[in-house]
Amino acid sequence: MEIHTVTENATEFTCNAYLLDCERPVLVDAGTMPGVEDVIAEYVDDLDAVYLTHQHGDHVAELDAVLDRFDADLYAYGDHPRRTGGLTDGEVRELCGESYEVVYTPGHADDHVSLVGETRIFSGDVVVYNDGAFDDGSFGRTDMRGQSRERLIESLGTLLDRMPETVEELYAGHGDVYRADPDSEDAVREVIARALERAERREPKYPEE
Known part of the structure; x- marks a missing residue:
């Protein structure tokens, strides 16, 4: 399986939309980049499903275009008029032959979930x-x-509690993909722990806030 960031060439603000390229391709989030469905079509002929980490505009603006192009199923924690099925905290989903636990991680959004596998995590915006x-x-x-620092702090702790020690890659909604360096002790767990420590300071995330 290959994972492509299909929004990497966007010129507008967008989330990272990840295409899991396999026999039954899956998209995690849709982003805001016009024509993202065409980029997806450069890699795959069909799309089996779209999974949403949450429904903020930068994650779903081009969702209809993707669903119209591929007639894919849609899975989300929160209600959506085109949702095929819901996501429940603790359930396990098979994406491209790999198991991912759905972990409810609110704070940034009430409907936020992360997808936690054995070697990678799709964390949306709860941690980047x-x-x-x-x-x-x-x-x-x-x-x-509608956002809550306290809930987000709890969610980061939940991720640390439920994430396997074997996770080596962090696919976040914004910024770069993080892959642990085997020659470094800075594992994904340490990245999340640092984010938790910073969130716990209760200081504004950006100095101008």
Whole structure:
């Protein structure tokens, strides 16, 4: 299986949309980049399903275009008019032959989930590696209506509790993909732990806030 960031050439603000390229391809989030469905079609002929980490605009603006092009199933924690099925905390989903636990991780969004596998995690916006605020472990913003720093702190702790020690890759909604260096002790767990420590300071994420 290959994983492609199909929004990497976007010129507008967008989340990272990840295409899991296998016999039954899966897209994690859709982003805001016009024409993202054409980029997906450069890699695969069909799309089996789209999984949403949450439904903020930067993650779903091009969702209809993707679903219209591929007639894919849609799975999300929150209600959506085109949702095929829901996602429940603790359930296990098979994506491209690999098992991922759905972990409910609110705080940045009420409907936020992360997909936690044996070797990688799709974390949406609850935790990212770099985002302009911190370069080696950051967290989703919590200063807008409906968001909660306290809930996000709990979610980061939940991820640490439920994430296998074997996770080596962090696919976040923004910033770079993080892959642990085998010659370094800076594993994905340490990245998330740093994000948790920073969130627990209760200071604004960005100095201008």
